[in-house]
Amino acid sequence: MPTDDKQPEHADVDVLITLLDDVPVPAYSHPGDAGADLVTTVDVRLAPGERALVPTGVSIALPDGYAAFVHPRSGLATRHGLTVVNAPGTVDAGYRGEIKVTLLNTDAHEAVELHRGDRIAQLVVQKVERARFLVAERLPGSHRGSGGFGSSGGWSATT
Numbered sequence: 001m002p003t004d005d006k007q008p009e010h011a012d013v014d015v016l017i018t019l020l021d022d023v024p025v026p027a028y029s030h031p032g033d034a035g036a037d038l039v040t041t042v043d044v045r046l047a048p049g050e051r052a053l054v055p056t057g058v059s060i061a062l063p064d065g066y067a068a069f070v071h072p073r074s075g076l077a078t079r080h081g082l083t084v085v086n087a088p089g090t091v092d093a094g095y096r097g098e099i100k101v102t103l104l105n106t107d108a109h110e111a112v113e114l115h116r117g118d119r120i121a122q123l124v125v126q127k128v129e130r131a132r133f134l135v136a137e138r139l140p141g142s143h144r145g146s147g148g149f150g151s152s153g154g155w156s157a158t159t
């Protein structure tokens, strides 16, 4: 079993990983962090409004009952408007391909330049429930009912 100094001393789950490139094992920056950072293996330049599918050089085998979610990094989002189009991207337990990140430059004016090795997103490993969907004639009542999409107010935007 490969080991890495940066791996947390106490982990909740072991996840097998293969490194498809010369990249670091995804690491948590601080104890207690939820997301382990993923890097890009390529240089990318995203024009305003442009998106790209960016390889990370890692593939993983999650245990059954887990999924991993590809989240944006808040610093890149705040400073450059860089986000993950499908945030959070879902990595299924059965997926053995390379994890990729669909980055989007939401900035209206500035291009974003990323270089090989830059940390571009973070991977959150979580337990997930699988549901059995049971078709019913009608659903049990609830306080919310069918209200949604701003039904609780607190919305000052006008169109």
Ligand SMILES: O=c1ccn([C@H]2C[C@H](O)[C@@H](COP(=O)(O)OP(=O)(O)OP(=O)(O)O)O2)c(=O)[nH]1
Residues within 6 Å of the ligand: 070, 086, 088, 089, 090, 091, 092, 093, 095, 098, 099, 100, 101, 102
């Ligand atoms: O940000 C992401 C999202 C997904 N994936 C990989 C892992 C995931 O298990 C697979 C499929 O993702 P998803 O189910 O979201 O995509 P889809 O468009 O429904 O494709 P598929 O028909 O293959 O399920 O793609 C990534 O590498 N990065």
Ligand SMILES: [Mg+2]
Residues within 6 Å of the ligand: none
């Ligand atoms: Mg799918």
